Amino acid sequence: GQQVMQIPQYQHVQEGEDFTTYCNSSTTLSNIQWYKQRPGGHPVFLIQLVKSGEVKKQKRLTFQFGEAKKNSSLHITATQTTDVGTYFCAYHSGGYQKVTFGTGTKLQVIP
Amino acid sequence: KAGVTQTPRYLIKTRGQQVTLSCSPISGHRSVSWYQQTPGQGLQFLFEYFSETQRNKGNFPGRFSGRQFSNSRSEMNVSTLELGDSALYLCASSIQGGTEAFFGQGTRLTVV
Numbered sequence: 219g220q221q222v223m224q225i226p227q228y229q230h231v232q233e234g235e236d237f238t239t240y241c242n243s244s245t246t247l248s249n250i251q252w253y254k255q256r257p258g259g260h261p262v263f264l265i266q267l268v269k270s271g272e273v274k275k276q277k278r279l280t281f282q283f284g285e286a287k288k289n290s291s292l293h294i295t296a297t298q299t300t301d302v303g304t305y306f307c308a309y310h311s312g313g314y315q316k317v318t319f320g321t322g323t324k325l326q327v328i329p
Numbered sequence: 330k331a332g333v334t335q336t337p338r339y340l341i342k343t344r345g346q347q348v349t350l351s352c353s354p355i356s357g358h359r360s361v362s363w364y365q366q367t368p369g370q371g372l373q374f375l376f377e378y379f380s381e382t383q384r385n386k387g388n389f390p391g392r393f394s395g396r397q398f399s400n401s402r403s404e405m406n407v408s409t410l411e412l413g414d415s416a417l418y419l420c421a422s423s424i425q426g427g428t429e430a431f432f433g434q435g436t437r438l439t440v441v
Binding site: 251259260261262263266306308310311316317318319321322 | 362364371372373374377384385387419421429430431432433434435
């Protein structure tokens with residue numbers, strides 16, 4: 219199946235700094251989802267993007283789907299310690315609930 | 330409403346044994362999918378069930394199987410356990426395929 223790579227793999231930021239994780243696919247995706255997994259927790263759905271060039275915001279989080287629908291990004295403004303966790307991009311295949319996850323970016327926020 | 334419930338939360342098994350994990354989806358959700366999460370391989374799709382039918386299967390050996398009951402509850406079975414099967418097994422439910430997936434807390438399986 220399609221491979222979805224995320225960079226960086228790890229990121230340490232000082233509290234208050236911004237953070238961005240990038241998701242790249244070798245082929246065009248019909249959709250992109252983002253999940254957050256806290257340490258010791260389970261993935262929690264954040265958002266889904268389906269349109270080329272789509273940008274969505276959730277408070278300090280900004281999600282973008284590339285024009286070619288091959289990449290996506292998640293940007294967090296002014297990180298807080300509650301942002302700690304691993305952020306996964308993912309896509310689902312057609313109408314089935316088969317979600318293929320990216321490699322994830324582990325974010326550590328230093329107070 | 331209640332979230333996705335997975336039981337047991339933790340399990341220790343010996344190589345060669347078999348194990349059954351259970352997942353109760355959110356009420357009204359008909360799609361249940363299973364994932365394996367390991368530090369090395371990340372989150373990998375195992376299979377998805379919808380209305381008691383397996384609709385999709387990931388790239389796992391036949392030792393991994395599952396089923397779904399008429400009330401949408403699902404079970405996953407792993408036979409002839411190997412050390413490499415040690416992982417967090419997550420189940421997710423959704424109203425139907427292609428929509429937001431709600432994950433359970435997972436079952437942490439350790440094979441010794």
